[in-house]
Amino acid sequence: MAKELEPEFTFILHPSELEDVETKYELTAESDERSALSKRFGLTAIESFNLIFKIKPLRRENAIRLRGKLYASVVQNCIVSLIPIKNTIQEEFEIVFREENHIDRAVCEDVDDFEPFFEDTIDLGEIGASELALAIDQYPRAPGISDDVMKPYLRKQDDLKSKPFGGLAALKRKK
Template sequence: MTRHDHPPRHDRTRDPKPGPLSRPTRIDRLRKEGSEVIVTATPAECLALAADFKIPAIRDLVGRFRVAGPSSRLIVTGTVTALVTQTCTVSLDPFEAPVSEPAEVVFTDTDILAGTDAEEVDVPDPIVGNTIDFGTLTAEFLALGLDPYPRKPGIAFTPVIEDAEPGPFDPLGQPPGRQD
């Protein structure tokens, strides 16, 4: 699975407790074709997500989604954007960076999934209780967009090479005719 593949599924059937960003939307309230759903996180939700993701800050978090297809198989596409503060893995300085992560998820009715072994095939996410939580979807794709090894712009990693004492085989690595 690459970074832009489907995010890990949050099993909403076993853990009904929503995360810090939740916008459950009943699919029967969406227009049949081309509905748009926009999730704008509040400052408190951004603070809670930053704590969950163990980063200093998140702001301006917005998920923009377009929903298409029949209610038995909905295709959700869009983009999640935010400005995040991460800690540089080289200098340990905090710095801000924009995140823009494309999203594409297929949802299907849980009745269709009955009898399907989700471990054997890549089945769509389930529509549970006729609802899709676009807040959770926004948080999942923000997590995918975070750089796991953030580096502040202009910071380069320079390995420290200590002078080692000469070893007994060092003369073997030197060109012929050169003796140190």
């Protein structure tokens, strides 16, 4: 039986309990949560991780608008030298949620501008973790590491122009 995954950082919001006014939530990940998230994202460490959410029900649209700000300090290794680098991340994001059973599939089939939520539950911690994952530099480089260091490992421009199946064509001609 597969082990059920537990979220590393969680804060459950129940949309049915929201007032009609904008509500503010501030979350800070504790040391053990940051450690688990750094392991999940392949980072050396997450030194700080803070979120600010402003949430407002949109009753006419039968939706909930979430505006968020993410502040994090992460340590990750340079992809060239493997030297640990500290990066500061500040991101803003906005998500519109609709309850799964209120989504009109005929109208919304091709619309990508909302996220569904289920059973009156939105996990703000997991939303923040997902946004952090998107904001992390996938190819971090230490200061002073230039493209010249990578030149011996890069393909030459002539190699890029060659056809990928050129070798197969040569074999076919030999028959």
